[in-house]
Amino acid sequence: MVKDAQNYALAHENKKYCSINSIILVLISNPYLSNCQIDIMRCLLILQLAVLLASCSDDRRLNVRQISPPGPITLVIHGGAGTILRSEMSPEREKEYTDKLLAALDSGFAILHGGGKSLDAVIAAIKVMEDSPLFNAGKGAVFTHDGRNEMDASIMDGSDLMAGAVAGVTTIKNPIVAAHAVMMKSKHVLMAGKGAEQFAEEEGLEIVPPSYFFDSARYRQLQRAKNPGKETSSIGQDRKFGTVGCVALDRYGNLAAGTSTGGMTNKKYGRVGDSPIIGAGTYAKNGTCAVSGTGWGEYFIRLNVAYDVSALMEYGGLSLDKAADSVIMKKLKGMGGEGGLIGLDRQGRVAMTFCTEGMYRGYITKKGQGKTFIYRD
């Protein structure tokens, strides 16, 4: 079911109650009642009782049907949340980020505008960010403790809940493409490590030597993370969850979501975060929303962040922005976690919610003019 259908149904119900309310006000404010008015009062009592009992049914919200048409084609992206402060950003650096975010928006939107699927738009937008060293995904992936680049990605189709993901891959140029291949070309949802790389190779995806992912700035980040006392001024810069993600709505009313990451700088022991976990970092369901998260992955897994937004809409009757707010600003923050998410519902309503100082983000819709943001203000 869809939130808008619920809104429609609730508005309809509320309207009904308002009419009853007016009649009741007339009746209770009149000290002398005719027999006819008493009869009306009786009918109202019965009617209200019936509505009251119906409204108390446990399954009420679960049975609202999808009735409204989808909203305009829309695409939303994020390039990671974290300690992103205006005071630490040069105008040149800011322009680099803004330009790349706009390029990602344009690339995904071109597909939607041409009648393409939301799933393909999500892949196109994420590929632009994976191919840039600015973001912690693909080319710009951070280094593990052992000096490697281990990447995770996932994708989900809201029309049929099909999903694919890869974790801990080191040789696949675009992990989001591999996640899509897992979804389309295998019976599995999640493949990890060497096995996932073998699958990608067999499927003819672009394989690169690990040196492709070497970036000197990222390598310096690893050195700082290993020796945190030495360069304290840069710690803030490093507390950035540079995951990238995209959610999109196509002209057929189908939602899709995707997420790609290089994980945490200095991560050890084959740590896997939330990005390749369906329900934690990525989720899409036409009836509710598409979500991609960025943040402290362990908290996102424990809170099932992406699916929780959907469940709060479906079972709790919340709107997208209220559901996103509840999960990020209350649950995640309350537990000591950090991060943010982008969300999109079938009406094209956008959420970009984060409890960090900033989040690289942007959206584009029917007019085709992308809008990007970096800081909280």
Added chain:
Amino acid sequence: MVKDAQNYALAHENKKYCSINSIILVLISNPYLSNCQIDIMRCLLILQLAVLLASCSDDRRLNVRQISPPGPITLVIHGGAGTILRSEMSPEREKEYTDKLLAALDSGFAILHGGGKSLDAVIAAIKVMEDSPLFNAGKGAVFTHDGRNEMDASIMDGSDLMAGAVAGVTTIKNPIVAAHAVMMKSKHVLMAGKGAEQFAEEEGLEIVPPSYFFDSARYRQLQRAKNPGKETSSIGQDRKFGTVGCVALDRYGNLAAGTSTGGMTNKKYGRVGDSPIIGAGTYAKNGTCAVSGTGWGEYFIRLNVAYDVSALMEYGGLSLDKAADSVIMKKLKGMGGEGGLIGLDRQGRVAMTFCTEGMYRGYITKKGQGKTFIYRD
């Protein structure tokens, strides 16, 4: 919030409605009304209207507070769901399974009975099943396509949503112990492959050579899976998702859940199923329930099975058994998936729900007499 608190609140509300209902029946069946009765009718109208409006608030169910004391110490286990037919089982084989399930129940219950924590009871019960070749976990893990035994496990503490998991490990004797170590001794939730093994070794967990997991019956299963045409009579036996799991409630009212598996026979490409995924195969939250799943992992991931049971209780107001039924019998089955789950709420109410022919399962509660079941009937 807790389901029982909701039940209490709803029962309380329902009681109120019943009283109102009786008065209304008297009023509407009486053709001649006194002024006093008309006044009562007015009051009822206002009261009903107030209750009606309050009951339509979106956040009603989200604000019920936890008020009831926890139920008795209880432990529930499963040893996998699948094509388990009485006609294919010898009395000796049946006794082997029953005895081992009872041993697992007793092992976990001894901890609960001695005042121990639900988390430790879950580990104890799962270790018994991991150490037996009867179940597809630990010692009895099935073979991958490459003739290896790659195991996954996860555990979650319902009191604080802490969780730990390992995926694709080949040398750790008890993967559930490793999942617990990830939760307790690291900042991470999920570790995979060699990294997870290195972590387990550094933490002093019991490491065994891969040959420890060799089992000739499991190896024959792999050969049959690779050549499905050769021994059709045994295919039914192989369509078993032999994952093991446990959920427990201790005397402090804390729920915990754990799951351990050898995955799918003949799996390729580093495939990871639902067992190490928090929210898919395992979930625990004191306010709702503890869940461990067994089945076709890809569907469990796409449907966020374990967390969905919790969300249906928390946001949808369903009881544990209705929530489990909705997820397994409607969503999972409707999508073409197969499997089952065990669930336990804070009142000690047990769910053992599956849409396959059978599921090895059992529970034990205050009297300390374990009960086990295998088939549907």
